[in-house]
Amino acid sequence: MDTSxxxxxxxxxxxxxxSPSGRMHLGNIYSALMTWLSVRSQxxxxxxxxxxxxxRCASPELARQIIDDLRWLGLDWDEGPVYQRDRLDLYRxxxxxxxxxxxxxxxxxxxxxxxxxxxxxASDGTPVYAGxxxxxxPEQVAERARKRPAALRLRVPDExxxxxxxxxxxxxxxxxxxxxxxxxxxxxxxxxxxxxxxQLAVVVDDAAMGVTEVVRGRDLLGSVARQIYxxxxxxxxxxxxxxxxxxVAPDGRRLSKRERDxxxxxxxxxxxxxxxxxxxxxxxxxxxxxxRPRSAAQLADLFSWETxxxxxxxxxxxxxxxx
Ligand code: GLU
Numbered sequence: 494m495d496t497s498x499x500x501x502x503x504x505x506x507x508x509x510x511x512s513p514s515g516r517m518h519l520g521n522i523y524s525a526l527m528t529w530l531s532v533r534s535q536x537x538x539x540x541x542x543x544x545x546x547x548x549r550c551a552s553p554e555l556a557r558q559i560i561d562d563l564r565w566l567g568l569d570w571d572e573g574p575v576y577q578r579d580r581l582d583l584y585r586x587x588x589x590x591x592x593x594x595x596x597x598x599x600x601x602x603x604x605x606x607x608x609x610x611x612x613x614x615a616s617d618g619t620p621v622y623a624g625x626x627x628x629x630x631p632e633q634v635a636e637r638a639r640k641r642p643a644a645l646r647l648r649v650p651d652e653x654x655x656x657x658x659x660x661x662x663x664x665x666x667x668x669x670x671x672x673x674x675x676x677x678x679x680x681x682x683x684x685x686x687x688x689x690x691x692q693l694a695v696v697v698d699d700a701a702m703g704v705t706e707v708v709r710g711r712d713l714l715g716s717v718a719r720q721i722y723x724x725x726x727x728x729x730x731x732x733x734x735x736x737x738x739x740x741v742a743p744d745g746r747r748l749s750k751r752e753r754d755x756x757x758x759x760x761x762x763x764x765x766x767x768x769x770x771x772x773x774x775x776x777x778x779x780x781x782x783x784x785r786p787r788s789a790a791q792l793a794d795l796f797s798w799e800t801x802x803x804x805x806x807x808x809x810x811x812x813x814x815x816x
Contacts, residue, residue: 505537506703509563509570510695512544513555517562519755519810520710520740520748523774527737528708529568529789530796540702541573544695546688551578562757566767567789575702577694584689587697587727588682591647594726597682599634599643600626615676617715622646622678644685649673649722659718664735664798665805666711671718680719692719700729711736712747735798738778741807748810755810763815777814779804 507528511521532539541563545551560574591597602625612620627648629637637643650657652674660670681690695716699707714736724731740748740755748755754763764770768786775792776784780800787795 504705505532505535506540506705507532507537507708508540508542508699508702508704509568510542510544510698510709511559512547512550513552513559514547514550515555515756516558517566517757518748519760519774522562522566522757522760522770523740523778523808524708524710524737525563525566525568526771526774526789526792527735527801530793531706531708531735531798533790534793534796537705538572539570540575540704541570542575542577542698542702543573544577544691546577546691546694548688565757565761566771572702575698577698580694580698580701581689583697583701584694587693588645588689590727591682591723596648596726597645598627598629598648598679599638600646600679600681600685601637601641601643602626603641615715617712619677621675622680624679627679642685642687644681645683646679647682647723648679649677657722659721661717661721661731661734663714663717664733665738665802666714666736669714669717673718673722676715676718692716692723696720696723696727696729699732700724700727704732705730706733706735708735708737711739735801737801738805739807740810743809743811745807754815773814777810778808 509525509528511517511525517525529539541560543556543559545556556574556576563570588597606625607620607622609620612623615621626646634643650673652672657673658670659673660668662668680692682693683689698704717734721731742748760770764773766786768788771789771792772781772787773784775781775787775795780792781787781795
C-alpha cells in the first residue's frame, strides 16, 4: 500500500491532540476514532500529543485518564505522549521568528472590549479583531503596559491583499476560501497571561512532528486558515485537513463534556465493551449497515473518506444510541 503523502512524499503521520480538560466523551471519541482509522488504513504513524498549555483547564490526572481511555478504546499510537508544556522553547522560537518579520504587536484590549456588541463576529462566533492596538505609538504601548500585561497578536494582510486569502480543500467539507481579515482579523499568538495561543502551538507541533494529516471535529474548521497562514510565514509544510461531523443532541445542541451520559466512564457502564460502543457509533455515523460490535481494527477495513463525506451532516445522538 502506498502510504506516502500526496504532496510531500512523506509517510502518513496523524495525531491525537486531546486537551486534558475533561474525560473523553462521545464527540472526541468519534474524532479520535476517525483519526485512528484514517492513519491505520494507510499504514501510517500516529503521535499522541497532550495539549496542556492552559494551566486553568489542564490537569495531569485528566491527561492520564485520557491515555487510559484511548487504550480502552483500542486506539493505539506510535509516538508520545508528548506534552505541550515541555515544548515552550519551540513556541518561543517560532514567536521570535514572527517578531523578526515585524508582524507581532502587543494588544491591551480587555475581554469586554473585544466582545463589544458592535464587533463583527466570524462564522465560529468569535469577534473579529478590530485592530484597536495595531498601530499604537511606542509611548502609548509604554503607558498601557504599566496598567496591564499585553497579549501578542499577529498582523494579517488587509482584505484587499491576496496574501490574506487562504484557500484549501478539506477532505470532508471540500474547497474553502477564507479572507483572514474578515474571518478573524489579527489573531492571538500569546495570551496576556503568557500562555502561547493554541494556533501557534498546534502549527509548531504539527510541523515538528512531521504531521501530514490533521483529522478533528468540524468545530475547528474555522482555525485552518490561521494555521495555514502561520505555516506559510514559518516555512512549514501544509498537512491535509479532514474535519469530521459534530455529534449533536436531538435538539441540535452540540454534545459536550457536560453531557454526563456521553462521558466515557458512563459509556463504559452502558456498553460494557469498546466493540459495542464503537460498533454503535460507526452505525450512527453511517459507516456500516448494522450496529454489530466491531473493534477499531475491524472498522479500519470499512473506513473510507468517501463514506464520511456522504454523511457529513451532524450526527444525532438520541435515546436509541444508548438502548
Ligand atoms: N486540543 C484540541 C481539542 O481537544 C484539538 C486541537 C487540534 O486537533 O488541532 O479540541
